[in-house]
Amino acid sequence: MSARFDAERLRGVFPLLAQEINGKPLVYLDNAATTQKPDRVIDAVARYYRTINSNVHRGAHTLSDHATGAFEDARDAVRAFINAPSREQVIWTRGTTESINLVAHSFARGRLGAGDRILVSGMAHHSNIVPWQLAAQATGASVVPIPVTDDARLDLDAFRALLDARVRLVALEHVSNAMGTIHPVAEIIAAAHAAGVPVLLDGAQSVGHLPVDVQALDVDFYAFSGHKMFAPTGIGVLYGKRAWLEAMTPYQGGGEMIETVGFDHTTYARLPYRFEAGTPHIAGAIGMAAAIDWLGGIDREAAARHEDALLAHALELARELPGFRLLGRAPQKVAVLSFVIDGAHPQDVGTLLDQQGVAVRSGHHCAQPVMSRFGVPGTVRASFSLYNTHAEVERLFAALHKARSFL
Amino acid sequence: MNASSAAVSPQEVVETLAFFDDWEDRYRYIIDLGRELPAMPEAHKREDLLVRGCQSQAWLDWREEGGRIVFEADSDALIVRGLIALILAAYDRRTPREILDFDIDDYFARLDLLRHISPTRGNGLRAMVQRIRDIARSLAMA
Numbered sequence: 128m129s130a131r132f133d134a135e136r137l138r139g140v141f142p143l144l145a146q147e148i149n150g151k152p153l154v155y156l157d158n159a160a161t162t163q164k165p166d167r168v169i170d171a172v173a174r175y176y177r178t179i180n181s182n183v184h185r186g187a188h189t190l191s192d193h194a195t196g197a198f199e200d201a202r203d204a205v206r207a208f209i210n211a212p213s214r215e216q217v218i219w220t221r222g223t224t225e226s227i228n229l230v231a232h233s234f235a236r237g238r239l240g241a242g243d244r245i246l247v248s249g250m251a252h253h254s255n256i257v258p259w260q261l262a263a264q265a266t267g268a269s270v271v272p273i274p275v276t277d278d279a280r281l282d283l284d285a286f287r288a289l290l291d292a293r294v295r296l297v298a299l300e301h302v303s304n305a306m307g308t309i310h311p312v313a314e315i316i317a318a319a320h321a322a323g324v325p326v327l328l329d330g331a332q333s334v335g336h337l338p339v340d341v342q343a344l345d346v347d348f349y350a351f352s353g354h355k356m357f358a359p360t361g362i363g364v365l366y367g368k369r370a371w372l373e374a375m376t377p378y379q380g381g382g383e384m385i386e387t388v389g390f391d392h393t394t395y396a397r398l399p400y401r402f403e404a405g406t407p408h409i410a411g412a413i414g415m416a417a418a419i420d421w422l423g424g425i426d427r428e429a430a431a432r433h434e435d436a437l438l439a440h441a442l443e444l445a446r447e448l449p450g451f452r453l454l455g456r457a458p459q460k461v462a463v464l465s466f467v468i469d470g471a472h473p474q475d476v477g478t479l480l481d482q483q484g485v486a487v488r489s490g491h492h493c494a495q496p497v498m499s500r501f502g503v504p505g506t507v508r509a510s511f512s513l514y515n516t517h518a519e520v521e522r523l524f525a526a527l528h529k530a531r532s533f534l
Numbered sequence: 535m536n537a538s539s540a541a542v543s544p545q546e547v548v549e550t551l552a553f554f555d556d557w558e559d560r561y562r563y564i565i566d567l568g569r570e571l572p573a574m575p576e577a578h579k580r581e582d583l584l585v586r587g588c589q590s591q592a593w594l595d596w597r598e599e600g601g602r603i604v605f606e607a608d609s610d611a612l613i614v615r616g617l618i619a620l621i622l623a624a625y626d627r628r629t630p631r632e633i634l635d636f637d638i639d640d641y642f643a644r645l646d647l648l649r650h651i652s653p654t655r656g657n658g659l660r661a662m663v664q665r666i667r668d669i670a671r672s673l674a675m676a
């Protein structure tokens with residue numbers, strides 16, 4: 128039996144959470160958009176700029192050695208965090224979006240031809256739709272959505288039926304940002320592999336909530352962003368299986384990614400540098416390592432149970448809110464409450480919550496296809512993180528009752 | 535005069551909002567203005583009249599009547615409808631010259647709304663003001 132998870136104490140290391148918004152103590156429930164940063168991360172970034180800032184892999188001087196060391200240590204930290212077999216398979220990117228674009232460009236395009244298909248989650252984020260559409264347009268292939276059930280799961284029977292000889296790649300999110308659904312990714316990957324099809328998982332929404340083991344998943348590519356797991360914005364990761372990465376052509380050209388450059392012949396650097404053109408976000412990588420280090424000190428199972436309890440509490444209070452309609456009722460989900468209130472536009476609800484210091488997201492959450500699937504223009508989304516409290520769940524619902532009285 | 539939003543003047547709007555000292559009363563007033571804004575018939579909400587906000591949609595149409603521009607506008611969000619009413623209080627049934635001469639930034643500042651309802655918040659208000667001014671400009675030049 129574990130002790131009650133102490134979110135109240137944990138919040139103490141997130142300076143931003145202590146402020147007032149519109150004269151009320153902030154209740155930050157937009158964690159699916161980005162999480163706040165603990166002191167550990169903020170300090171690591173500041174310390175980098177104050178003490179070792181210099182370019183990596185280049186300078187013949189001590190500072191550059193320090194910066195390179197810290198930057199490469201951060202890669203090791205990510206390797207361990209997702210249990211990648213080697214550090215060469217951890218590629219720094221700007222975030223999930225860039226990671227997916229890299230795979231679409233350097234992996235998918237070369238393998239696609241007219242009539243081929245990419246199966247994409249029907250509730251995918253736009254960044255896991257549009258890169259595939261661009262690759263498909265360039266090659267005559269097509270992007271086919273995996274249908275979504277009424278309770279916001281992927282329809283696995285339909286998925287299996289779609290998995291025919293035309294399919295070259297399956298791309299889906301590990302956890303849905305719009306609905307919170309945790310997909311049965313192991314099962315999906317096994318089915319795809321049985322058909323000889325590689326799988327990319329968009330891990331943007333999973334890394335902040337669940338432990339991820341890319342080897343246990345046997346996933347071909349895993350993409351995620353630092354800023355949704357307590358690390359800085361502008362840094363992200365692409366993990367790929369070695370055989371795929373080695374066979375892929377470079378994405379962007381520039382410094383860092385080359386071995387030798389001549390006007391008649393250029394050879395590319397080895398992994399992972401081949402995919403890291405230009406000066407990287409060194410401070411971001413170091414901040415990411417600090418976030419991983421901070422997470423390492425937390426009982427993540429207890430954190431997940433705490434988040435589940437927040438969601439259960441919210442659902443209980445929702446029963447007393449007239450007109451409340453929950454979207455995303457999958458049995459396996461993270462603490463995301465995506466809902467509409469009958470007769471109230473999500474933006475109006477969001478604005479009236481903001482006036483009361485409660486930060487949520489309203490709109491289509493960059494997932495327009497799944498909004499159409501459920502026949503709504505958008506939803507209000509309250510997304511919880513480990514530092515949210517039961518008192519904040521109550522504040523949310525008090526604010527919703529008040530908002531409703533206006534509308 | 536029919537019950538259009540031009541029934542309130544910008545001066546009245548400013549005075550009313552200045553009178554309220556908490557956000558609840560201000561928003562109730564804006565929402566009431568939103569409810570009073572005549573709705574556009576659904577069939578009228580054509581794609582080319584759409585002014586896109588980030589989280590909501592708004593439509594704007596206009597016609598000329600005796601040298602003045604009559605606007606018709608709507609949104610799917612109630613608060614945005616209220617904000618549209620605030621804008622139309624300044625612009626509806628004015629001449630193109632009056633529209634172009636009206637200092638909208640000063641108006642917003644006097645409404646003291648910028649603090650709460652910033653035109654950059656993806657509510658499409660900036661885009662609507664821009665569209666209104668473009669219409670006025672094209673008529674002023676004609």
Ligand SMILES: Cc1ncc(COP(=O)(O)O)c(C=O)c1O
Binds near residue numbers: 252255
């Ligand atoms: C499921 C999912 N995929 C992709 C992204 C894009 O992430 P980023 O903007 O960090 O590249 C997000 C972020 O909103 C997301 O939730």
